[in-house]
Amino acid sequence: MADLGKSEDYEEDVWEDDYFDEGALDEMEDLAEIEELEAKQVAWRQQMASAMESGDPVNGLPQGLRMRVGEPETRDEEALSPKTNLDPLPMAATRWEFWLLALVCLVSLCTTVHFTWNHLLSPATAADGQGEVAAAAASTCRQCKAEWWQDFWQWRLKELQGQPSDPPPGMQWEWGNSINNTDWYQSSEEFVDELVRPYADPGLGPVLHLGCGDAPVPELLLRAGFAASTHIDVASQVIEVMRSRYPAKDWPGLDFQLRDFLKSGPPADARYCAVLDKAGIWDWLQEEAPQMLPHLLRLVRQALVPSPAESVYVIATKQTPAELAETLAIVHNREALDFHVEATRRLGNAGVAWGYVLSPL
Known part of the structure; x- marks a missing residue:
């Protein structure tokens, strides 16, 4: 009977060894790793959701990808050591940069207007105003008027015919x-x-x-x-x-x-x-x-x-x-x-x- 019991234990051990062979053990290890990863993903999602609600940093994210609610992005070092944050620029420096930018914009605008007026608009404007300029100048120019020359030739032709006289007022010979x-x-x-x-x-x-x-x-x-x-x-x-x-x-x-x-x-x-x-x-x-x-x-x-x-x-x-x-x-x-x-x-x-x-x- 003792030999019979030993034989049964031996057969059971052999059966277990046959069942838990090397491939089966690997599959069980893979399943354990998958379950562990799934658990980590669940924990990570919970941590992300909590961080988004509270605005707390999430350790392990790359720099520049910290999540904040109503705050700019910060680096890990800033999140862990808030006291190391750099002080903001003085207000005077900020205003100086603003006025410099405004000056640059003004100069650019003036340059654009000057180029447009002188190279694109002025030729047409000048051409449109040629008659007006000529008319205005002719109104003050004595010799631009036909009447002036008619008076002149009336006087000169009489002189050529032997009828000398003084020239009309304002004329110079x-x-x-x-x-x-x-x-x-x-x-x-x-x-x-x-x-x-x-x-x-x-x-x-x-x-x-x-x-x-x-x-x-x-x-x-x-x-x-x-x-x-x-x-x-x-x-x-x-x-x-x-x-x-x-x-x-x-x-x-x-x-x-x-x-x-x-x-x-x-x-x-x-x-x-x-x-x-x-x-x-x-x-x-x-x-x-x-x-x-x-x-x-x-x-x-x-x-x-x-x-x-x-x-x-x-x-x-x-x-x-x-x-x-x-x-x-x-x-x-x-x-x-x-x-x-x-x-x-x-x-x-x-x-x-x-x-x-x-x-x-």
Whole structure:
């Protein structure tokens, strides 16, 4: 019987060893680990929920991920040792930084407004106001008015007919003696031969002569090879004189028109190889209405054959080369109208007249 009992115990131990083999034990250990992890997760969720409600720190989170209710995020060291927190910046420093930022913003705003006004809005505004500026300047400019020149030519033509008289009030006669008393410093022939003929190309079109008066420029142009030219003036008396002197049947290439160039601009039916301004609009605008020079140059550019053709603006004036350069620089800075001086000549026998050839850029 004793041997029988030992045999049963042995069989039971063998059965238990067979049941709890190595694989079964591993599975039980894995189940224990899973249960332990699940218990930790439950505890962790409870701790997180408690921290969110109370605002207490949760140990073990990375720095910068502490949870607070109504407070900024803090680091572990700050949560564990509140006394080590840095003191806030002084109020004066905070205000100084605020005003510095405000100043930077103001400067940026001013720069933006300045750029927008000068580079985006000003050209259109300037173009819209050109007529108003010209009209305002013309209202105070005596020689800008057709009436002034009509009175002038009425007086001068009477003198040429042998009826000398005093000039109208406010007029000054300083052109000196010449062949017909109105050829400014006897410089017309020199003006055409040394400035117009070498630099103007008759193949580009006709010539436009501003403020022609009764100078002999029309026939001089024909002799120089310019078969077609238009001569305009604001005084009806002098246009009648020129039409009588150069009848169309004998001078088919010459055209004389009553026209105010500053008000009406160039004739619309042609572009010109050269615009001539001999002791005319350019010269007297210098004295009475220099603010109208940009307006004049815009009209001249409109009259000329456009680039790349080499059309020119030829002027005779009392301005010295230095004075002309200063005037062109002012016009460039204000209106961005660029003209290049191609040639400079002294004109006449009085030593005070200058001729210039200008080309638009």
